Amino acid sequence: MKKSNSTLKKWMRGVFASSLALTVAACSGGGQSEQTKPADNSGNQPAPSGGDAKPAEPEGDQKIIVYTARDKNIFEIVLPKFKEKYPNIEVETLEMGAQQILERVRAEKANPQADFWWGGTQSALSTAADEGLLEAYKPTFADKIPDLYKDPQDRWYGEMLLPEVIMYNSEALKPEEAPQDWDELVDPKFKDKIVIRNVLQSGTMRTIYSAMIYRQGPDTPEKGYEWLKKLDANTKEYTQDPTNLYLKLDRQEGVISLWNLQDVLIQSKQNNHPYDFIYPKSGAPILVDGVGLVKGAKNAEAAKKFYEFLFSPEIAAQLAKERYQFPSRTDISKDDLPDFMKNLDLKPLELDWSVMAQKEKEWMQHWDENIKGKGKK
Structure with missing residues (x-):
């Protein structure tokens, strides 16, 4: 649904002019391997049906498979910090363009190989959601993302603008x-x-x-x-x-x-x-670069942990400062953002x-x- 320009303008200005701040063609990278092996299924939690409860703590060693259109200079910030917080969860990434991710997740629908989709336009993610390829999940930060930058059924959320x-x-x-x-x-x-x-x-x-x-x-x-x-x-x-x-x-x-x-x-x-x-x-024009849980993911609970970590204010602020990402969260402190973001009115x-x-x-x-x-x- 088309949003009124006055409403969006008011929201955008409020984000950058007050103590809150806002941090989405799809990026592409070279694949790390020709084929990603399915994650080990032993000890994994069953795929969730959605909801906004805090994700359960995964037990034992876990591995999540991430299909991503993000660049390696993002990985070098996010992945080591995630490993530091969750040493029992291994993250394996397979890099490709957002359109390639859509095609691959679509082809694997009957037997999903990925757990998490990291980096896609609102168009690609919306298509995947409509085709039943993404799991509904309402993260703990859901109310910090404007409606314009998330799926109304919680099947994807915009990470950056x-x-x-x-x-x-x-x-x-x-x-x-x-x-x-x-x-x-x-x-x-x-x-x-x-x-x-x-x-x-x-x-x-x-x-x-x-x-x-x-x-x-x-x-x-x-x-x-x-x-x-x-x-x-x-x-x-x-x-x-x-x-x-x-x-x-x-x-x-x-x-x-x-x-x-x-x-x-x-x-x-x-x-x-x-x-x-x-x-x-x-x-x-403001594109959204977002994420989603793959429906039927074999490591859904561990993937939810990655989901929540990726959107944390700490990571959003660091990516804003070091990689110039405009986070979609509206609750990032202005003091934690680089100077050029503090007063920029992202008028759409x-x-x-x-x-x-x-x-x-x-x-x-x-x-x-x-x-x-x-x-x-």
Whole structure:
């Protein structure tokens, strides 16, 4: 259901302006192995039917299998701390893209091999929930996650938020010289100053472009197509991957792009690229990266422990500081967050994500066949 912009704006501002703070294309990684063996079934608790009770303490040595779309630089923070708290629970991860996780969990429905799904868009997780692939579980922190970022039947919860923003080379442009909102991107003064990651291959870019169509009116995509034609006219190049995008921006072969905020911060603060961002005045598409328990998991009780630990304020605050993650929990103390998060108002664009999911393929195919590279003609 579409949320009113005023309600969301009020919630977002309250999170960052008060003592509470908010910390979601899916990320992908290289698989650790070709096949994950099923977890040992001896001594495991039976799969739960849901509910909000505190998870039972697993007895004896346990192993949980985690299918994840998160990056190793997240594991190196989370997994050692979890092992420290729960030395009898081993966590085995198998890395793949969120879409691959959906396909694998779907294929294993009759005999689940995974216990926990870590890292997926609201679209992928909602699809899995609708197909009966995720177990209902109401965690202890359920009331700390806004309704917009969790499943109403408790089958998945958003762990972090991924706002999509305007990125620019801070050595080439002053903040006031960069586009301040989406419509400024199509101003002729920015002609040949924009470089874009190849849209069809990027969940981030597909989301941004679909949002640009939606905001012009989802029932009349022609208006959105016209807007994208103007953006194409200002776009100097579409790069094959993020590495080439960064190279072009570093060389100032283009000085403006569109990207997710977390990665902009990682590239600038950790990797020393000369990047900064503008949070669009009218709001930004905000993706959710979430988690869920696999239905029929063989190690469900141990997986619940991991679930609760992953969302703990301690871990959420550390990932915010060290990995620039925006946590979905609204009860993280402002004092525990990095400075750039404390006063940033994550104003969302008013979008109907179900409509976006239904129309994305059609819209992006039209863009690819009729708009890409044709704006300058």
